[in-house]
Amino acid sequence: MASSKDRQRKLARAKLDRQQARRASKLQRRRRIQAGVGAALGLLLIVGGVAWLGGAFDSDDTDAPDASASDVCAWTPQSATTNTSLKEVGTPPTKGIPTSGPQTMTITTNKGKPIVVSMDTATTPCSAASFNYLAGKKFFDNTECHELTTDGAVRCGDPTGTGQGGPTYSFYDENLPTAPPTPAPSPSVKTPPKIAPLYPRGTVAMIGNPPGSNGSQFLIFFKDFSPKTPQYSIVGRVTDGLDTVAAIGRIPVVDNGSGAKVKPKDKIVVQSVTVSAATGATPAPSTSSQS
Incomplete structure (x- = not known):
């Protein structure tokens, strides 16, 4: 028959395993959330870039005055x-x-x-x-x-x-x-040009x-x-x-x-x-x- 110390060690080991399992589950869930958010942001950036290239953010031509x-x-x-x-x-x-x-x-x-x-x-x-x-x-x-x-x-x-x-x-x-600008006087020209x-x-x-x-x-x-x-x-x-x-x-x-x-x-x-x-x-x- 196992001693009381052995039973205590088994119980402590099981408790530790449960704690580690819960931590691993939380970490895995956190990583899934982060991955989902990152994918969504990436998709938004891609869609926004395509829309910008397509002129979606330009001013509405239907509202602009026709010259x-x-x-x-x-x-x-x-x-x-x-x-x-x-x-x-x-x-x-x-x-x-x-x-x-x-x-x-x-x-x-x-x-x-x-x-x-x-x-x-x-x-x-x-x-x-x-x-x-x-x-x-x-x-x-x-x-x-x-x-x-x-x-x-x-x-x-x-x-x-x-x-x-x-x-x-x-x-x-x-x-x-x-x-027209007034022509500058020239000593070589006796008659100024007619404007x-x-x-x-x-x-x-x-x-x-x-x-x-x-x-x-x-x-x-x-x-x-x-x-x-x-x-x-x-x-x-x-x-x-x-x-x-x-x-x-x-x-x-x-x-x-x-x-x-x-x-x-x-x-x-x-x-x-x-x-x-x-x-x-x-x-x-x-x-x-x-x-």
């Missing part, structure tokens, strides 16, 4: 209540405006053959769109060119003939000329009130003009009817009531203005919602 459908021109509302010289005609469209190709504007006056102007929609899309819109509204019909400016241009496009009138919207300058004028004869430009806030008023230059600082955004050039412009420039001027001798002695009436569609482009609609 081809974005607004071309921003028309700033002007209050006819604040300025009673303004005429309510709504606003031009902001989309579908031609931005390439020429447009032809024809200005018929009571002073000779029509004045034909070529406008480049690549450099002045908003000016051309505004002329197109206002011409469709007959905004310019039977209005007077109220001023022959001291800069050598006839000023038209104000139905009130005051210099304060226009539509109930405005837009910014978009094609201001750049003044091209910023506004050559036949130039058509917008004139805003205040400057940079354009509406419907425009200038047609019958003389070359070169200010130190460009003031008027160029809309186009006269391609036919320059003799009419020259004849207008020879009309005597009288006091306009404010002490400035700029009012034409003879009435210069714009009978109509028409604008053709740009070549190869869809014309901008001539109607818009009323504001």
Whole structure:
């Protein structure tokens, strides 16, 4: 028969074996959990990498604005209540405006053959769109060119003939000329080189009130003009009817009531203005919602 010491040793050995078995089971379970977590993380990294390569984290193109459908021109509302010289005609469209190709504007006056102007929609899309819109509204019909400016241009496009009138919207300058640098004097050159004028004869430009806030008023230059600082955004050039412009420039001027001798002695009436569609482009609609 086994002694009591032998039984105690067996019991202690069995207890130790059970403890070691429990420790081994816990360790094995811990390793399985760690392996599972590591596999899951690895899978997430693989899936995330594939999604990144596929552009899943890029911005949603469906929510991004379509550049081809974005607004071309921003028309700033002007209050006819604040300025009673303004005429309510709504606003031009902001989309579908031609931005390439020429447009032809024809200005018929009571002073000779029509004045034909070529406008480049690549450099002045908003000016051309505004002329197109206002011409469709007959905004310019039977209005007077109220001023022959001291800069050598006839000023038209104000139905009130005051210099304060226009539509109930405005837009910014978009094609201001750049003044060329003044050439340095050279002792070997007796006659300095001639610098091209910023506004050559036949130039058509917008004139805003205040400057940079354009509406419907425009200038047609019958003389070359070169200010130190460009003031008027160029809309186009006269391609036919320059003799009419020259004849207008020879009309005597009288006091306009404010002490400035700029009012034409003879009435210069714009009978109509028409604008053709740009070549190869869809014309901008001539109607818009009323504001």
